[in-house]
Amino acid sequence: MVNTKSRPFHGILLYRQNYREHDMLVKFFTAEAGIKMFFVRGLNRPKSKLAADLIPFSFGTYEGELKEQGLSYISTGDNVSHFQQISEDIMLNAYATYLMTLLDAALPDNFPNKPWFDKLFYALNLINNGFDAEIITNIIEVQLLTVFGVAPDFKYCAACHLQKDRYDYSEKFNGLICEDDYHLDKYRMHLDQKTIYYLRLFSIVNLTKIEKINVNQATKNKLRQVLDKIYDSSVGLNLKSKKFLDQMNKWELNR
Ligand SMILES: [Zn+2]
The missing domain is CATH 1.20.1440.120 (Recombination protein O, C-terminal domain)
Structure with a gap:
Protein backbone atom coordinates (compact mmCIF):
# COMPACT_ATOMS: atom_id res chain seq x y z
CA MET A 1 0.00 0.00 0.00
CA VAL A 2 1.33 3.41 -0.89
CA ASN A 3 1.48 5.83 1.98
CA THR A 4 0.00 8.96 0.48
CA LYS A 5 1.31 11.15 3.29
CA SER A 6 4.87 10.16 2.51
CA ARG A 7 6.93 12.74 0.71
CA PRO A 8 10.57 13.44 -0.06
CA PHE A 9 12.59 15.69 2.21
CA HIS A 10 16.21 16.75 2.68
CA GLY A 11 17.75 15.94 6.01
CA ILE A 12 20.93 16.07 8.04
CA LEU A 13 21.01 13.41 10.74
CA LEU A 14 21.70 15.06 14.11
CA TYR A 15 21.68 12.07 16.45
CA ARG A 16 20.18 8.68 17.17
CA GLN A 17 19.08 7.07 20.37
CA ASN A 18 17.86 3.59 21.22
CA TYR A 19 14.18 3.24 21.83
CA ARG A 20 12.87 -0.01 23.23
CA GLU A 21 14.73 -3.13 22.20
CA HIS A 22 14.85 -2.93 18.41
CA ASP A 23 13.72 0.57 17.54
CA MET A 24 15.40 3.94 17.42
CA LEU A 25 14.60 7.61 17.60
CA VAL A 26 16.50 9.58 15.00
CA LYS A 27 16.66 13.35 15.05
CA PHE A 28 17.00 15.18 11.76
CA PHE A 29 17.38 18.76 10.71
CA THR A 30 15.14 18.82 7.64
CA ALA A 31 15.31 21.58 5.05
CA GLU A 32 11.54 21.58 4.66
CA ALA A 33 10.24 21.34 8.22
CA GLY A 34 13.06 22.17 10.62
CA ILE A 35 14.33 19.87 13.35
CA LYS A 36 12.24 16.73 13.81
CA MET A 37 12.33 13.48 15.73
CA PHE A 38 11.65 10.32 13.73
CA PHE A 39 10.61 6.93 15.01
CA VAL A 40 12.32 4.14 13.07
CA ARG A 41 10.94 0.71 13.80
CA GLY A 42 13.47 -2.13 13.81
CA LEU A 43 16.51 0.08 13.11
CA ASN A 44 18.45 -1.91 15.71
CA ARG A 45 17.67 -5.21 14.01
CA PRO A 46 20.52 -6.67 11.94
CA LYS A 47 18.45 -6.76 8.76
CA SER A 48 17.04 -3.22 8.93
CA LYS A 49 16.70 -1.88 5.39
CA LEU A 50 17.30 1.67 6.60
CA ALA A 51 20.47 0.95 8.60
CA ALA A 52 22.94 2.15 5.96
CA ASP A 53 21.00 5.36 5.34
CA LEU A 54 20.77 6.27 9.01
CA ILE A 55 24.32 5.85 10.27
CA PRO A 56 25.71 8.87 12.16
CA PHE A 57 26.72 11.84 9.95
CA SER A 58 24.34 10.88 7.16
CA PHE A 59 22.63 13.47 5.01
CA GLY A 60 20.60 13.44 1.83
CA THR A 61 17.13 12.88 0.46
CA TYR A 62 14.74 10.66 2.33
CA GLU A 63 11.10 9.87 2.03
CA GLY A 64 8.74 9.84 4.93
CA GLU A 65 5.82 11.28 6.78
CA LEU A 66 6.59 14.62 8.42
CA LYS A 67 4.21 15.18 11.30
CA GLU A 68 3.63 18.69 12.53
CA GLN A 69 3.79 17.48 16.12
CA GLY A 70 5.10 14.30 17.70
CA LEU A 71 7.15 11.64 15.98
CA SER A 72 7.63 11.54 12.21
CA TYR A 73 8.37 8.48 10.10
CA ILE A 74 10.96 7.57 7.48
CA SER A 75 10.16 5.01 4.81
CA THR A 76 13.25 5.12 2.57
CA GLY A 77 16.54 6.87 1.95
CA ASP A 78 16.73 7.91 -1.71
CA ASN A 79 20.00 9.67 -2.15
CA VAL A 80 22.03 9.52 1.03
CA SER A 81 25.69 10.37 1.65
CA HIS A 82 27.89 10.54 4.73
CA PHE A 83 30.41 12.99 6.03
CA GLN A 84 33.16 10.40 5.70
CA GLN A 85 36.13 12.33 7.11
ZN1 LIG B 1 31.19 53.94 22.62
Whole structure:
Protein backbone atom coordinates (compact mmCIF):
# COMPACT_ATOMS: atom_id res chain seq x y z
CA MET A 1 0.00 0.00 0.00
CA VAL A 2 1.33 3.41 -0.89
CA ASN A 3 1.48 5.83 1.98
CA THR A 4 0.00 8.96 0.48
CA LYS A 5 1.31 11.15 3.29
CA SER A 6 4.87 10.16 2.51
CA ARG A 7 6.93 12.74 0.71
CA PRO A 8 10.57 13.44 -0.06
CA PHE A 9 12.59 15.69 2.21
CA HIS A 10 16.21 16.75 2.68
CA GLY A 11 17.75 15.94 6.01
CA ILE A 12 20.93 16.07 8.04
CA LEU A 13 21.01 13.41 10.74
CA LEU A 14 21.70 15.06 14.11
CA TYR A 15 21.68 12.07 16.45
CA ARG A 16 20.18 8.68 17.17
CA GLN A 17 19.08 7.07 20.37
CA ASN A 18 17.86 3.59 21.22
CA TYR A 19 14.18 3.24 21.83
CA ARG A 20 12.87 -0.01 23.23
CA GLU A 21 14.73 -3.13 22.20
CA HIS A 22 14.85 -2.93 18.41
CA ASP A 23 13.72 0.57 17.54
CA MET A 24 15.40 3.94 17.42
CA LEU A 25 14.60 7.61 17.60
CA VAL A 26 16.50 9.58 15.00
CA LYS A 27 16.66 13.35 15.05
CA PHE A 28 17.00 15.18 11.76
CA PHE A 29 17.38 18.76 10.71
CA THR A 30 15.14 18.82 7.64
CA ALA A 31 15.31 21.58 5.05
CA GLU A 32 11.54 21.58 4.66
CA ALA A 33 10.24 21.34 8.22
CA GLY A 34 13.06 22.17 10.62
CA ILE A 35 14.33 19.87 13.35
CA LYS A 36 12.24 16.73 13.81
CA MET A 37 12.33 13.48 15.73
CA PHE A 38 11.65 10.32 13.73
CA PHE A 39 10.61 6.93 15.01
CA VAL A 40 12.32 4.14 13.07
CA ARG A 41 10.94 0.71 13.80
CA GLY A 42 13.47 -2.13 13.81
CA LEU A 43 16.51 0.08 13.11
CA ASN A 44 18.45 -1.91 15.71
CA ARG A 45 17.67 -5.21 14.01
CA PRO A 46 20.52 -6.67 11.94
CA LYS A 47 18.45 -6.76 8.76
CA SER A 48 17.04 -3.22 8.93
CA LYS A 49 16.70 -1.88 5.39
CA LEU A 50 17.30 1.67 6.60
CA ALA A 51 20.47 0.95 8.60
CA ALA A 52 22.94 2.15 5.96
CA ASP A 53 21.00 5.36 5.34
CA LEU A 54 20.77 6.27 9.01
CA ILE A 55 24.32 5.85 10.27
CA PRO A 56 25.71 8.87 12.16
CA PHE A 57 26.72 11.84 9.95
CA SER A 58 24.34 10.88 7.16
CA PHE A 59 22.63 13.47 5.01
CA GLY A 60 20.60 13.44 1.83
CA THR A 61 17.13 12.88 0.46
CA TYR A 62 14.74 10.66 2.33
CA GLU A 63 11.10 9.87 2.03
CA GLY A 64 8.74 9.84 4.93
CA GLU A 65 5.82 11.28 6.78
CA LEU A 66 6.59 14.62 8.42
CA LYS A 67 4.21 15.18 11.30
CA GLU A 68 3.63 18.69 12.53
CA GLN A 69 3.79 17.48 16.12
CA GLY A 70 5.10 14.30 17.70
CA LEU A 71 7.15 11.64 15.98
CA SER A 72 7.63 11.54 12.21
CA TYR A 73 8.37 8.48 10.10
CA ILE A 74 10.96 7.57 7.48
CA SER A 75 10.16 5.01 4.81
CA THR A 76 13.25 5.12 2.57
CA GLY A 77 16.54 6.87 1.95
CA ASP A 78 16.73 7.91 -1.71
CA ASN A 79 20.00 9.67 -2.15
CA VAL A 80 22.03 9.52 1.03
CA SER A 81 25.69 10.37 1.65
CA HIS A 82 27.89 10.54 4.73
CA PHE A 83 30.41 12.99 6.03
CA GLN A 84 33.16 10.40 5.70
CA GLN A 85 36.13 12.33 7.11
CA ILE A 86 34.07 13.48 10.09
CA SER A 87 32.99 9.98 10.97
CA GLU A 88 36.54 8.63 10.70
CA ASP A 89 38.29 11.31 12.79
CA ILE A 90 37.45 11.47 16.47
CA MET A 91 38.35 15.19 16.76
CA LEU A 92 36.23 16.21 13.75
CA ASN A 93 33.53 13.93 15.09
CA ALA A 94 33.58 15.83 18.41
CA TYR A 95 33.35 19.25 16.70
CA ALA A 96 30.52 18.17 14.38
CA THR A 97 28.59 16.55 17.23
CA TYR A 98 28.93 19.69 19.32
CA LEU A 99 27.71 21.89 16.44
CA MET A 100 24.70 19.68 15.87
CA THR A 101 23.70 19.55 19.55
CA LEU A 102 24.24 23.31 19.79
CA LEU A 103 21.83 23.92 16.90
CA ASP A 104 19.39 21.45 18.42
CA ALA A 105 19.52 23.46 21.66
CA ALA A 106 19.15 26.81 19.88
CA LEU A 107 16.32 26.08 17.46
CA PRO A 108 12.83 24.85 18.37
CA ASP A 109 11.62 21.56 16.91
CA ASN A 110 9.13 21.55 14.04
CA PHE A 111 9.80 25.08 12.77
CA PRO A 112 11.16 25.34 9.22
CA ASN A 113 14.49 27.15 9.22
CA LYS A 114 16.16 26.84 5.85
CA PRO A 115 18.86 29.47 6.51
CA TRP A 116 20.19 27.52 9.50
CA PHE A 117 19.77 24.20 7.70
CA ASP A 118 22.04 25.59 4.99
CA LYS A 119 24.53 26.96 7.50
CA LEU A 120 24.79 23.62 9.26
CA PHE A 121 25.21 21.84 5.95
CA TYR A 122 27.98 24.18 4.79
CA ALA A 123 29.68 24.07 8.20
CA LEU A 124 29.76 20.25 8.20
CA ASN A 125 30.87 20.20 4.58
CA LEU A 126 33.76 22.56 5.31
CA ILE A 127 34.84 20.53 8.34
CA ASN A 128 34.57 17.32 6.30
CA ASN A 129 36.75 18.90 3.60
CA GLY A 130 39.55 19.76 5.98
CA PHE A 131 38.72 23.36 6.83
CA ASP A 132 39.71 24.34 10.38
CA ALA A 133 36.97 22.84 12.58
CA GLU A 134 37.80 25.18 15.44
CA ILE A 135 37.14 28.25 13.29
CA ILE A 136 33.97 26.88 11.71
CA THR A 137 32.69 26.11 15.21
CA ASN A 138 33.50 29.66 16.36
CA ILE A 139 31.65 31.15 13.38
CA ILE A 140 28.52 29.14 14.16
CA GLU A 141 28.80 30.00 17.87
CA VAL A 142 29.09 33.74 17.15
CA GLN A 143 26.22 33.72 14.66
CA LEU A 144 24.00 31.66 16.99
CA LEU A 145 24.22 34.23 19.76
CA THR A 146 21.38 36.26 18.28
CA VAL A 147 19.27 33.08 18.02
CA PHE A 148 19.89 32.47 21.74
CA GLY A 149 18.63 35.99 22.44
CA VAL A 150 22.10 37.25 23.28
CA ALA A 151 22.57 39.84 20.61
CA PRO A 152 26.02 41.28 20.83
CA ASP A 153 26.44 44.26 18.62
CA PHE A 154 29.56 43.44 16.68
CA LYS A 155 29.32 46.46 14.43
CA TYR A 156 28.86 49.44 16.69
CA CYS A 157 29.67 50.32 20.26
CA ALA A 158 26.87 48.97 22.46
CA ALA A 159 27.13 52.02 24.73
CA CYS A 160 27.34 55.03 22.36
CA HIS A 161 26.21 53.21 19.15
CA LEU A 162 29.00 54.72 17.11
CA GLN A 163 31.58 52.99 14.96
CA LYS A 164 35.04 53.38 16.43
CA ASP A 165 38.52 51.99 15.88
CA ARG A 166 39.15 50.08 19.07
CA TYR A 167 36.75 47.92 21.03
CA ASP A 168 36.55 45.55 23.94
CA TYR A 169 33.83 43.05 24.81
CA SER A 170 31.52 43.94 27.66
CA GLU A 171 29.10 41.46 29.19
CA LYS A 172 27.40 44.33 30.96
CA PHE A 173 26.50 45.87 27.59
CA ASN A 174 26.09 42.53 25.84
CA GLY A 175 28.44 43.56 23.09
CA LEU A 176 31.41 45.62 22.05
CA ILE A 177 32.18 48.89 23.75
CA CYS A 178 34.54 51.48 22.31
CA GLU A 179 37.69 52.82 23.91
CA ASP A 180 35.92 56.01 24.98
CA ASP A 181 33.41 53.95 26.94
CA TYR A 182 35.80 51.51 28.63
CA HIS A 183 35.23 53.36 31.91
CA LEU A 184 31.56 52.30 31.85
CA ASP A 185 32.47 48.67 32.54
CA LYS A 186 35.37 47.93 34.82
CA TYR A 187 34.79 44.19 34.25
CA ARG A 188 35.22 44.45 30.47
CA MET A 189 37.09 41.46 29.01
CA HIS A 190 40.35 43.22 28.10
CA LEU A 191 40.57 41.49 24.74
CA ASP A 192 43.28 42.28 22.23
CA GLN A 193 42.25 43.90 18.93
CA LYS A 194 43.05 40.79 16.89
CA THR A 195 40.51 38.72 18.83
CA ILE A 196 37.96 41.52 18.46
CA TYR A 197 38.67 41.61 14.72
CA TYR A 198 37.84 37.92 14.34
CA LEU A 199 34.72 38.12 16.49
CA ARG A 200 33.46 40.91 14.23
CA LEU A 201 34.46 39.04 11.09
CA PHE A 202 32.82 35.79 12.26
CA SER A 203 29.56 37.60 12.99
CA ILE A 204 29.15 38.50 9.31
CA VAL A 205 31.09 35.85 7.40
CA ASN A 206 29.11 33.83 4.87
CA LEU A 207 29.95 30.13 5.14
CA THR A 208 29.07 29.55 1.49
CA LYS A 209 31.76 32.00 0.39
CA ILE A 210 34.56 31.10 2.76
CA GLU A 211 37.83 30.24 1.09
CA LYS A 212 40.50 30.57 3.69
CA ILE A 213 40.84 31.86 7.22
CA ASN A 214 44.20 31.50 8.88
CA VAL A 215 44.13 32.21 12.58
CA ASN A 216 47.13 31.54 14.78
CA GLN A 217 46.77 29.21 17.76
CA ALA A 218 47.16 31.95 20.38
CA THR A 219 44.24 33.90 18.88
CA LYS A 220 42.23 30.71 18.51
CA ASN A 221 42.72 30.03 22.22
CA LYS A 222 41.52 33.54 23.05
CA LEU A 223 38.47 33.17 20.83
CA ARG A 224 37.68 29.89 22.60
CA GLN A 225 38.00 31.61 25.99
CA VAL A 226 35.82 34.58 25.15
CA LEU A 227 33.12 32.47 23.51
CA ASP A 228 33.10 30.09 26.47
CA LYS A 229 32.71 33.07 28.76
CA ILE A 230 29.84 34.57 26.78
CA TYR A 231 28.11 31.20 26.45
CA ASP A 232 28.56 30.35 30.14
CA SER A 233 27.26 33.62 31.48
CA SER A 234 24.69 34.64 28.86
CA VAL A 235 23.46 31.42 27.25
CA GLY A 236 23.95 28.91 30.06
CA LEU A 237 23.91 25.62 28.20
CA ASN A 238 25.35 22.50 29.69
CA LEU A 239 26.06 20.30 26.70
CA LYS A 240 27.75 16.93 27.14
CA SER A 241 29.13 17.26 23.62
CA LYS A 242 30.88 20.51 24.59
CA LYS A 243 32.45 18.94 27.69
CA PHE A 244 33.63 16.03 25.56
CA LEU A 245 35.13 18.43 23.01
CA ASP A 246 36.94 20.37 25.77
CA GLN A 247 38.27 17.10 27.15
CA MET A 248 39.48 16.02 23.72
CA ASN A 249 41.29 19.32 23.23
CA LYS A 250 43.01 18.93 26.60
CA TRP A 251 44.22 15.46 25.65
CA GLU A 252 45.49 16.78 22.33
CA LEU A 253 47.45 19.50 24.14
CA ASN A 254 49.05 17.06 26.56
CA ARG A 255 49.93 14.46 23.99
ZN1 LIG B 1 31.19 53.94 22.62
